Structures are given as structure tokens and as C-alpha cells.
Amino acid sequence: MHTKIDTFFANLWQDYLSITPSAKKVHELLGEFSEQTDLINDHVAFRTFNIEKINLEKLAAHFLSLGYEEKGQYNFELKKLNAKHYEHPDKTKPKVFISELIVDAFPDNIQQIIRKMVSNIATDASMQDDFLYSGRHWQITSHEYEQLLEVSEYAAWMAVWGFRANHFTVSVNHMKHFQVLADVNAKLKQAGFVLNTSGGEIKGGPEVLLAQSSTMADKIMVEFTDSKKLVPSCFYEFAQRYKQHNGELYHGFVAASADKIFESTNSK
Numbered sequence: 001m002h003t004k005i006d007t008f009f010a011n012l013w014q015d016y017l018s019i020t021p022s023a024k025k026v027h028e029l030l031g032e033f034s035e036q037t038d039l040i041n042d043h044v045a046f047r048t049f050n051i052e053k054i055n056l057e058k059l060a061a062h063f064l065s066l067g068y069e070e071k072g073q074y075n076f077e078l079k080k081l082n083a084k085h086y087e088h089p090d091k092t093k094p095k096v097f098i099s100e101l102i103v104d105a106f107p108d109n110i111q112q113i114i115r116k117m118v119s120n121i122a123t124d125a126s127m128q129d130d131f132l133y134s135g136r137h138w139q140i141t142s143h144e145y146e147q148l149l150e151v152s153e154y155a156a157w158m159a160v161w162g163f164r165a166n167h168f169t170v171s172v173n174h175m176k177h178f179q180v181l182a183d184v185n186a187k188l189k190q191a192g193f194v195l196n197t198s199g200g201e202i203k204g205g206p207e208v209l210l211a212q213s214s215t216m217a218d219k220i221m222v223e224f225t226d227s228k229k230l231v232p233s234c235f236y237e238f239a240q241r242y243k244q245h246n247g248e249l250y251h252g253f254v255a256a257s258a259d260k261i262f263e264s265t266n267s268k
């Protein structure tokens, strides 16, 4: 059952680990507290640009073909992002959160850098089975990276890392020994991991039916056309969901919390 989905997430996870060494350590640290033989993923997140060749819908098509359904829409006005989330009828499969940068909301010089990158992607690339962990399809100079970084950490992250999981998320609800997210955070800090404190260490809580926290992204040496530089790669997130009035767990996302989670890849 669902072998295709499991294979996809296994490939995605290996690609993510290759640039997120701390995720492997977190996974080992928390793994022994899992109810299952392995940790359960609450969701996996992807980023892209709203340019038709590779927009949110092109990424989503991969999940629709695996039986996922569109469930929620979100807008992040200040960061100039739109997002949607997808769920599989089999609730043991991770939810999927896809955002896209609204490129036309940026100045011309920024748009030009982004459009040049995207022009290097093969026309049918987004339809390939491995597209969602295919990385970047272009070269970029360190000056272009700096220009993007000034206006959008998100755009700069995309320029370096391209198409891959931005983060995986441990489901705290499926852990044993830990009942609450604060205890998971304490364990992580005790082991020396740095958490994202933007908007507080825990974003949300019982009042919005979802509590989230995350590590700060690892920093990895990246090759630009003219130099090498340490830049933020990916991070690990932790989510605790609460029951709604009907007794079922809430499966949506909270825009105000997601807004702060995006900042886990900030360079400062």
C-alpha cells in the first residue's frame, strides 16, 4: 500500500539529510522516544516561485497524483508569499505545505535575477518524478545572492537550494514520554541545538489548536560562480496538534505561526 508515496518521502528525506546534518542528530536523539519504529512526520514543506513553469500548482500536481487533496490556503503579505496545504486520506502520511514567492511584487532587478534562474530550468522538468528533490537548476553569483538576501531571505534560500524539502516536521502527538512540545524543546536545547525564537520559542498553542517550534537552519558551504560562502540550508520542525470540538485533531496550519517558522532560514 502507498509504496510510491513512501519511496518518494524516503528519497526526499535522504536529499534533505545531505544538506542538513543536524537533522540526522535530532532524528537519532528523538527517535528513541517514538511510539513507532520511526518518528512520524506531521508535514513536509516546499518553497517555489509563482512563475508558471514551476509554480505552487506544478509542485502540488505531484501530490495530487499520489492521492493528496488540497485543504487550506494561506497568504503572507509582508513576506509576499502564498501557500496551500495538502492532506492524504491515509492520515499516517505527512501533510504537505507548499508556498510560492510572488515574484512580480519585487523590484525589476530582483525579478530579473529570479526569472533568469527559472529560464535555466528545462520546460518539462517539473513533471519529472524526482523534481521535488532536484535542487537548483542554475548558477548564481554571490552578488546576485546578496541582492536577493536584502529583499527576501526566502528568495535567497531558493536561489541557493532550489527544489527540495525545506523542512521535515516531527509529530509530537506520536511520541511517547513527551506529552508536550515544551519538553521536546527542552531536550533539544539540553543537547545543544539552537531553536528559532522569532515570535517566541513556541509558535501558537492550544488556543489555535497547533503548537510549533523549530531548529535554526544548518549552515553549509555553497559554491557560487565567483566564490564560496556559508549559507543557511534546512531546519527541523516539531508540531503538537490539539483536538477540535468534534474530538478530532486539527490538521490545518496557522498563518501567524508559519510566518515566524519561515524565519528559521534567516542568516542572522
Ligand code: NI
Binding pocket: 043, 045, 097, 167, 169, 237, 261
Ligand atoms: Ni512547517
